[in-house]
Amino acid sequence: MVPIPKCTIEVRHLRYVVVAAEQGSFRKASARLGVRESTISRQIRDLEDALGSSLFLRTRAGVALTQAGESFVQRARCALTQIDFAIRDVGAIGRGSRGVIRIGLFSSLATGFVASLIGQFMADHKEVQLEFLEGDHLELIPAVRRHQLDIAFMTEPHEIEDFSSIRLWTEQVYVVLSKADALASRSEIAWSDIRRRRFIVTEIAPGRDIEALLFRHLSSLGHRPDIQRNRVSRQTLMQLVACGQGITLASESITETPFAGVAYRRLVGCRLPFCGIWSDENDNPAFRRLLSMANLLSRVESNAVVRRPHTH
DSSP states (O other): OOOOOOOOOOHHHHHHHHHHHHHTSHHHHHHHHTSOHHHHHHHHHHHHHHHTSOOEEEETTEEEEOHHHHHHHHHHHHHHHHHHHHHHHHHHHHHTSSEEEEEEESSOSSSHHHHHHHHHHHHHOTTEEEEEEEOOHHHHHHHHHTTSOSEEEEEOOSOOOSOEEEEEEEEEEEEEEETTSGGGGSSEEOHHHHTTSEEEEESSTTHHHHHHHHHHHHHTTTOOOEEEEEOSOHHHHHHHHHTTSOBEEEETTGGGSOOTTEEEEEEEEEEEEEEEEEOTTOOOHHHHHHHHHHHHHHHHHSOOEEEOOOOO
16 A cells, blocks of 8 residues: 655645646636635645655746646546535535525424425525424424424424524414314304314324414313313314214314315314424524514514513
């Protein structure tokens, strides 16, 4: 095995050699690089001494590559190209114009605030890759804490520790019931109208959050809600509602997705605040751009309220 020369080769050495080879002259290389000819000549000579091989034949007319020099320049060009690519990539990531953002979602992307945000962001940042995870608080909050998600969009938790958050939008809550249900003839429904009804929810998101909402509101009416959990998808749950197995609740964004045999009726006086939560330790530049755009988009509809993590 040929021993590796004990020398420090810097990027400038590679550029000096490549440009001198292209120009066929140290003097012309000096003019192109804005470096004194004596500096280029000395640096290349030092490099040759360290490598133990001449890279150039020097004549009065200029310089020409030796066989070793041709091999060196070929590889040096490849190295410089990769270095230039690396510099551009790092710069793009640092500016937030390239990279990956991992987003947690509580509700459907079919419509609403998050859909508008994602659409606008991708139109302006085509080289940023977005990855999504759908879940509820019990899944999304730990994922943000473990830095597996850059941001999670969810209903606003009562207590937020170790995170920053911003309230971004609110959504009307709807009662989801069979079109054959007597209450489907109404344009809106009150809590008192449904306090004795059976509610069906999924074990996956957003089932637990719907349960919490039901307990919070119906307990204030002195009634314990009748809730049946089902290990089914959201689509299957809607089919169960259509069959008259029970009723459920949904946020406004969900109601944009039609399901056969199902009616959505406005629940009086019930709106859900949604927020974005993230870790202040997150230094992802692309995420910071998304957060800035979310803040601006929120202000179109209402004033954004930013909350910082509690300090102990």
